[in-house]
Amino acid sequence: MPSFARKNNLCSMAVAGAVALMVAVPAYASSHREAPFISGQSKLDGTDLYMFRSYEPGREAYVTLIANYIPFQDPQGGPNFYQFDQNGLYEIHVDNVGDAKEHLTFQFRFKSDTKKQTLKVGGKDVRIPLINSGTISAVNDAKLNVRETYTIDMVKEDRRRGTRTRLTNAAGGATEFDKPVDNIGDKTFGSATGYEAYANKHIYSVAIPGCASPAKVFVGQRKEPFYIAVGKIFDLFNLNPLGPEVNGNKNDLENKNVTSIAMEVPIACLATAGEPVIGAYTTASVRQGRLINPSPKGYNRASVEGGPWAQVSRVGMPLVNEVVIGIEDKDRFNSSKPSGDAQFLDYVTNPTLPALVQTLFPTAPAPTNFPRTDLVTVFLKGLEGLNQPKNVVPSEMLRLNTTTPVAVAAAQNPLGVAAGDKAGFPNGRRPGDDVTDLSLRVAMGALCTLTGAADTLKVGCKPSDAPAGGAALTDGVRKTAADFKTTFPYLNTPLPGNFNN
Numbered sequence: 001m002p003s004f005a006r007k008n009n010l011c012s013m014a015v016a017g018a019v020a021l022m023v024a025v026p027a028y029a030s031s032h033r034e035a036p037f038i039s040g041q042s043k044l045d046g047t048d049l050y051m052f053r054s055y056e057p058g059r060e061a062y063v064t065l066i067a068n069y070i071p072f073q074d075p076q077g078g079p080n081f082y083q084f085d086q087n088g089l090y091e092i093h094v095d096n097v098g099d100a101k102e103h104l105t106f107q108f109r110f111k112s113d114t115k116k117q118t119l120k121v122g123g124k125d126v127r128i129p130l131i132n133s134g135t136i137s138a139v140n141d142a143k144l145n146v147r148e149t150y151t152i153d154m155v156k157e158d159r160r161r162g163t164r165t166r167l168t169n170a171a172g173g174a175t176e177f178d179k180p181v182d183n184i185g186d187k188t189f190g191s192a193t194g195y196e197a198y199a200n201k202h203i204y205s206v207a208i209p210g211c212a213s214p215a216k217v218f219v220g221q222r223k224e225p226f227y228i229a230v231g232k233i234f235d236l237f238n239l240n241p242l243g244p245e246v247n248g249n250k251n252d253l254e255n256k257n258v259t260s261i262a263m264e265v266p267i268a269c270l271a272t273a274g275e276p277v278i279g280a281y282t283t284a285s286v287r288q289g290r291l292i293n294p295s296p297k298g299y300n301r302a303s304v305e306g307g308p309w310a311q312v313s314r315v316g317m318p319l320v321n322e323v324v325i326g327i328e329d330k331d332r333f334n335s336s337k338p339s340g341d342a343q344f345l346d347y348v349t350n351p352t353l354p355a356l357v358q359t360l361f362p363t364a365p366a367p368t369n370f371p372r373t374d375l376v377t378v379f380l381k382g383l384e385g386l387n388q389p390k391n392v393v394p395s396e397m398l399r400l401n402t403t404t405p406v407a408v409a410a411a412q413n414p415l416g417v418a419a420g421d422k423a424g425f426p427n428g429r430r431p432g433d434d435v436t437d438l439s440l441r442v443a444m445g446a447l448c449t450l451t452g453a454a455d456t457l458k459v460g461c462k463p464s465d466a467p468a469g470g471a472a473l474t475d476g477v478r479k480t481a482a483d484f485k486t487t488f489p490y491l492n493t494p495l496p497g498n499f500n501n
Contacts, residue, residue, distance in 0.1 A: 078130075249476030281338065449466055
C-alpha cells in the first residue's frame with residue numbers, strides 16, 4: 001500500500017478546471033444486508049453514511065453527519081416496531097488528521113423500558129400487548145408503553161482508550177435523550193402531519209465541551225433516503241445500464257423506512273487547524289460474549305452480554321462491502337478499521353464488477369489498466385485539491401472538505417462534482433447525490449477518459465485504457481435535493497404504519 005501513498009502532483013489550477021468532471025468510488029448502492037453475519041443482525045446493520053456542510057439557511061458553519069441503521073423497514077412493523085440494540089454500541093468516527101485513525105468519536109448507547117401499562121379485564125389488571133395505549137403527541141407521552149432513550153459519549157483519540165465525555169442537553173443539562181417511537185400510523189398521531197410535529201420535538205441542542213456553539217442531534221425513524229433499482233441490479237444487471245432513461249426503473253426502497261442517527265456539529269469542532277478535510281465512517285459493535293436467557297424478566301432482556309466490544313458493521317463510502325469486497329472477506333471488512341485497509345487492496349486495484357458488467361454487456365468493455373490507480377486515488381485517498389488530506393494515509397472512508405462553499409438545495413446537482421457541483425459526492429455525500437450512477441461510470445473507467453492522454457488528473461491511466469469510460473451509465477433511478485427536506489435532519493417523514501403499498 002505505501003506505493004499508493006505518494007501524493008499526486010496535481011496543481012490547484014488543474015483541479016479547478018478538471019474536478020467538475022470527476023466521479024466517485026466503485027459502489028452501486030448503500031450497505032443493506034451486505035455480509036453473511038450482519039444479514040442476521042438487522043439492529044446493528046449500518047446502511048448509509050451521509051456527510052455534508054449544512055445547507056439549511058444560516059447553518060453553513062456546521063457539518064451534518066447521518067448514520068442510517070436497520071434496513072428494509074416495512075412501515076407496518078408492529079407490534080414492537082424497530083428499536084436499536086440496547087446491548088449494542090453505535091459510533092460515528094471522525095479522522096481530522098488524515099492518518100486513517102479516529103480522532104473524534106461520538107458513541108450512542110440505547111435503553112428500552114416498558115411502562116407496564118394495563119387494562120382492567122374482568123376485575124384484573126392485565127398488561128397490554130401494544131407499544132402504545134392511545135394517541136401520542138408529547139415526548140415520553142403517557143400513552144406510550146415503551147420508552148426508548150439514549151446517551152451520547154464523545155471520545156477524543158482512540159475510541160476505547162481516549163478521553164471520554166458524556167454529552168448533555170444544552171437545555172437543562174440532562175444526559176439521557178428520548179428517541180421518538182416509530183410512525184405507528186396516522187390515527188396514533190392524530191393526522192398525516194402529526195408524526196413529524198411529534199418527531200421534531202426530539203431534535204435536541206447538545207452542549208459539546210470546547211465548542212462555542214452547541215450541536216444538534218436527532219435519532220429516530222426516517223423514510224429510506226437511498227434510491228436504486230436494487231432488485232434488477234442484483235439480478236445480473238437485469239436493466240439497461242447504457243440508458244438513456246433516468247427514471248425508467250422502480251426505486252425498490254421507495255416504500256421502506258430506516259432509522260437515523262443524525263448530528264449537526266460546528267465545523268470548528270471537527271476540523272483541525274491547517275487541515276480542512278475530515279474523514280468519517282460509522283460502526284456498530286456488540287459484546288463478544290452472549291448468554292441466552294430462556295426465561296427473561298423484564299422487557300427486552302432475552303440475553304446477558306459481556307466481554308470486549310466486537311465491531312460487526314462498518315460503513316463509509318456507499319456499498320463498498322456489498323459489491324467491492326469478496327464474499328469470503330465481507331465479515332472481515334465489517335470488523336476492520338481504516339488503518340488496516342491494506343488487506344483489501346486487491347479488491348480496489350483489480351475490481352471484479354467491471355469484468356462482470358463487460359460479461360453481461362459486451363458493448364461496455366472493462367478498463368484494461370491494472371492496477372486500477374484511478375480507483376485507488378478516489379477510493380482510498382480523496383482527490384488532491386478537492387477532498388484529499390495533506391498527509392493522507394490511504395484508507396476507505398467518506399471525506400469532506402469543510403471549506404468548499406455550500407450549494408443550496410436549488411443549486412445542487414445529483415451528479416455532484418461530476419456536474420460541477422463541488423459540494424457534492426465524492427466531496428462528502430448529500431441525500432440527493434446519485435452515487436449509483438456516478439459509481440457505475442467510474443467503475444467502467446470514467447476517470448481514465450476524463451484525465452486525458454496527458455493524465456491531467458494524475459490518476460495513472462489514459463482514455464485508451466477505458467473504452468467505455470465516457471458512457472453515461474445509469475440504473476434508471478434518480479432523485480434530487482428537491483425530494484428531501486431543507487432543514488435538519490434533512491431526511492423525510494417515515495411512512496406511517498397504516499400505509500398500504
